[in-house]
Amino acid sequence: MSDSEDFLKIANAGRSAAAGLAPLPRAAKDTALYAVADALVERAAEIVEANARDVEAARQGGTPETMIDRLRLDVPRIESIARAVREVAELPDPVGEVVRGSTLPNGLELRQLRVPLGVVGIIYEGRPNVTVDAAALCLKSGNAVLLRGSSSAYESNTVLVRVMQEALAGTEVPAEAVQLVPGTTRDSVKHLMRARGLVDVLIPRGGASLINSVVEESTVPVIETGVGNCHVYVDAHADLELALEILVNAKVQRPSVCNSAETFLVHAAVADEFVPMALARLAREGVTVHGDERVAAYSGEGSGGAPGAGVSVVAATKEDFRQEYLSLDIAAAVVGSLEEAVEHIRRYGSGHTDAIVTRSQKAARRFVSLVDSAAVAVNASTRFTDGGEFGFGAEIGISTQKLHARGPMGLPELTSTKWVYTGEGHMRTSTGTVIATGSGDMG
Template sequence: MSENTSSDRDAVHEVARAAREAAVTLRALRRSQKDAAVLAIADALDAATDRVVAANAVDVARAVENGTDPAIVDRLTLTPDRLHAIADAARDVAALPDPVGEVVRGYALPNGLDVRQVRVPLGVVGMIYEARPNVTVDAAVLCLKSGNASLLRGSSSAYGTNVVLVEVMREALVAAGLPADAIALVPGTTHESVKHLMTARGLVDVLIPRGGAGLIRSVVEESTVPVIETGVGNCHVYVDAAADLDKAVAILVNAKTQRVSVCNTAETFLVHADVADAFLPRALSALRDKGVTIHGDARMAPYAEAAGIAFAPVTDEDWAAEYYSLDIAAGVVEDLDAALTHIRRWSSGHTEAIVSDSASAIQAFITGVDSAAVMVNASTRFTDGAEFGFGAEIGISTQKLHARGPMGLAELTSTTYVVTGDGHVRG
């Protein structure tokens, strides 16, 4: 190991140790103390709007100069309105119930012992994420409210923005009487610092990656710290034979175009052959007006030509793609079973939507897909912690252990069994 690598590792581990000390303090806080600190952070962010936006403008300009994909630039950008929305989301978190201390289950044993399973903080939560400075705040306040210290490692593209955001939040923590190290930016802008965070087992309790497939795969495969795996969003919209076509057009257009740079955007739509003639001319015209390009199967091609929408033959790469753009894969299927077979093959396990007025088709769809969220007659864009009433979210888990779907406060806790007796001994 080179001297520089050793120095980088020591710097990361020093920050992690400080966070671990701060986590001891956070674990014992009352709800009122945590809420006051979260509200102080929200107010401090609003007060520092000019400071944050100025730092962000430098990061955005550099990203544009480097030819970064426009969807990624959109994720990177913080306008005053976006920053105020982030601060308001923090206020929403402060208003939510505190999960710490909640009794998940409790019962008395025949021998008189009282058993309670109680929610407790995870400890130190490490976040590794790409070009999303909103995650810096969302993760910090969710961790704080749930009694956890946070170690934040955003991408180098947002480094200047994240430095200022973390400075503002740490200043607010101190003003609220809490240790600044409850929120910390992991030092370094190279992949080496990420590796040192991923191998800080014993200092960091859990890692949560947010970003593209490559980042998530790297963290899952290389980390010695336990990982809650979030996933990419190859989300599907299926328009059933029994669909209300007005609703179907509105849902599809919203799911694809409302914001293309996020993981709950629809990337594929499938339509039942029985309603293709009625649905596709309307849907493709609406998508054309939004500037969408169709990557369609052979049965989709004549409808696309008639609608005058940009079209390309679909490939396996298209079926698997998370586009982050105004592109969508599309196909005509014979029936619900064909749609389910397609989704099971290509889905990333994030969100699938069905548009149908048939109770039996809806139930078959819910049973037949295996994803973190299923939308029934609603846009995939609703798979979101705030939309689910969680306040800000720390990520959307597509795994099946510990947490699945949008992760809010409860998902940032573990449990402890508290067993109370009266001199009980085991015979």
């Protein structure tokens, strides 16, 4: 069979599985999730063995040790993956929730119900635990899933999916509700992207280049996730000590994640005081500052005995302001006003999370109103934009687009809705509703 026939086969199997899965009640889905969790633990040795082949291949290929650590599975890690599946089972079922409802003036009973999306495609570069996480979230929300993970984890993912499918085979959930897209080449991604009508939504999880290529080429609707160029704006009315703590937390606490800060902007009125403080402190924290000219002016010899003196600042290019560093680097600029900060964020930001530090209610209100991002933080670190922190219990990613879902995506964001209206012979005429008379009641 060709690659493309292989893909069509699994996509069609996914559609059938989705149709079987959608009407299942919560209990059936939870039972299946517990069976998956148990199977992962029971068959951990098998998974570790397959994973060892991926690890060996990566090592042969010269992959750095930090990346290999992300790839590696051992028994404790598999137990933790299984625990996460059980936690998903314990979350409320979004399917069937009545989102809105009313009895219309003509007596029709109208309800808007949450329903699964159908078949969800996930394209990811991450660790093999994403394979299980994503599958669990899709199952719980009544969706079939087609998984296209990193080719470097193909052996691990193959076994993980086989273990999940074999666990599902003993439950009411169709085994084909979880499938791995066959193949490790870019073609297998292409098939997913062109599977309009077979796949209901694609969620790419990874770097900006993966996401951009999916958006560009996909005819399946896409939910963009995860690129975060987050800003901390230190307002003229900021408590500067508080601002410094928030800035350092947003940058340093976990630099590799999308909700960490990549740029800070300082109002000119407090720049003389704040910038030297920030340069000195960030230098101590090991952070390289990529500053505009006004920031750079506070470093070096010119600034004499100020706290930032002697701390080197890399001259920032426009590209630096666009960058998602994911490292101990941060861009910095001085702005003339709150509006200029907003303009900077509009131009260079990724629409993820932007924070203001201020004591002024008016400034906070204005910043919240003008900044057009998935999340706006006031006197808080950008690091709180997270499904877990928001109380969702689980997260499939953080959407940085405006349609369907924006910000952290939990289980409800993996659903659509369906309108249901019930009458007793309701018909529409040019003058209003007429009710047909028939011969009998519901039996």
